[in-house]
Amino acid sequence: MDFKILLVKPRNPDNIGASARAMANFGLEDLRVVAPDIAVWRESVETLRAAVGAGHILHAARVFDFITEAAADCRVLLGTSSLHRLTPERDVISLPDLNKYLAGREGPAGILFGSEKTGLTKDDLSHCHAILNIPTGEKQPSMNLGQSVALVCYELAAAGKAPRRQRPVAPSPCVQETERMVSQICVRLREIYGPAWNGAGRAREIRRSLLDARLTKGAMNTLKALLRPSDAASKRTYP
Template sequence: MVLASPRNPLNIGAAARAMSNFGFSQLRVVNPYEVAFREARSAIGAGAVMEAAVDCRSVAEAVADCTLVVGTTALGHRELQHRLWRLPYGARLIRRRLAQGSVALLFGSEKYGLSNDDLGHCHWLMRIPTGTEHESMNLGQAVAVCLYELAREPEGAVRPERKRHAAAAELERITELLAELLRESGYVNPRTAVSTLEKLRRLVRRLDLSPRDAEIWLGMLRQLLWKQRA
C-alpha cells in the first residue's frame, strides 16, 4: 500500500487500520506532510502497521520491488492511456499476481488524487464503482473498500498467473536509459521533456516485460547509449 503525499494524519492512520483489519502489512508513504506522518505514528492505538510504515522520497522508490503497480482513481485519466478497471475485476487481477510477487496499490493525496508523475508509474488504474453524482471518496474509506475487496474471496479461489514480471525498479531503469538516449539524440523537445518522460514511463509499463526480457532491454539500451556517445 502506497500513499502519495497524504495531508491528514487521520487518513494515514485510517489506512493503516484498514490494512491491519484485512491482513496487509507494508505501508509506504511518499512525501507525506511531515507533521501528519508524525502525528499518525504517535497516535494512540496506531498499531504495528503504522509503526512499521516507511517514509519514501518518491513513488519510484516506494514501488521499486513491486512487479505490478496499480493506481486508484475516482476519474478516468485518459490522458496517459491507462487501462481502467472497476474494483471487483481489478482486485481479481491483483490477487492472481500476488502469488508471484509484490503488488503496489497507489493512492493519491486527499485533495488532488494521483499526479501525472504518480500515474506514470502505474501499470493500470482501478476505480471504486461509486455513483456518478458523488464520485470522490474519503481516502481512509477508499483504502478500506479496496482492501476489503482484495481480501473478499477466500485464498486459493483464484488461479495464480503463470507469467513472471519485471520489478518496477528495472522498468524505471529502462525508462531512464531510454529517456537519456532520446534526449541526447535530440528526439525530446526540452520544453515538453517532463510530459515526454511520463509518456515514456507509460510506454515501458505497457510492454509488460518479464524479468529476463527487462535485462535484455537494459543491455541493448546501454549499448545504444555507449554507441551514441562514442
C-alpha cells in the same frame, strides 16, 4: 500475493491512521508513505487516534521521497483514481474485477493512493500498470482516503479466504411434518371460525404459506405449540 499500500503526499494525519487501521482490519501490514505533507505524521495525535489497533503498522511504515523508490520492489503497481476530469492513459480496472486482474500475475503488488486534495496526477499514474477505479455515484465520485483504502483492502483480503464460521443450518421439516401442520392449522381455524372455514383451497393456501416461509423444524414445533387450543376456544360450540 504480497500487497503494499502506498499513500502519495497524504495531507491529513487522520487519513494515514485510518488507512493503517483498515490495513490491520484485513490483514495487510506493509504501509509506505511518499512525500507526506506533514513530516511528523507518525507522532501526531490525530494519526494515533485514527489508527486504533494498528500501531504496529504505523511503527513499521516506511517513508520515501518518490513513487519510484516506494514501489521499487513491486512487480505490479496499480494507481487508484475516480477518473473525474481525467482521460485514462492506462487500462482501467473496476474494483470488483481487481482479483481477476491479479490472478496469475507475480507479486509483490502495490496499490497507489493519491493526495486527498488532488488524487494521483497523470505523472503519478504513468508509473502504474493499470488504473484501479472504485465505482461511485456520478454526483460524488471522489472518496475519503481512509475509506478507499478500506474498500481495496477488503477486496484483496476477500480473495481465497474462507468465510467466517457461520450459524449451523437448522434442519427443515419433512413433507409429512408439514402436512401434519397444515391439518392442525385447518382444525384450529375451524374451531375459531366455524365449519364455514374449510375446503381444499384453504389447505393449499396454508401449505403454500408454510413452504414459502421456509420454516425450520424447530420453528414448526414452536408454531405447533402456539396452535394448542385455549380453554375458551375448546368450550366454544357451533350449531
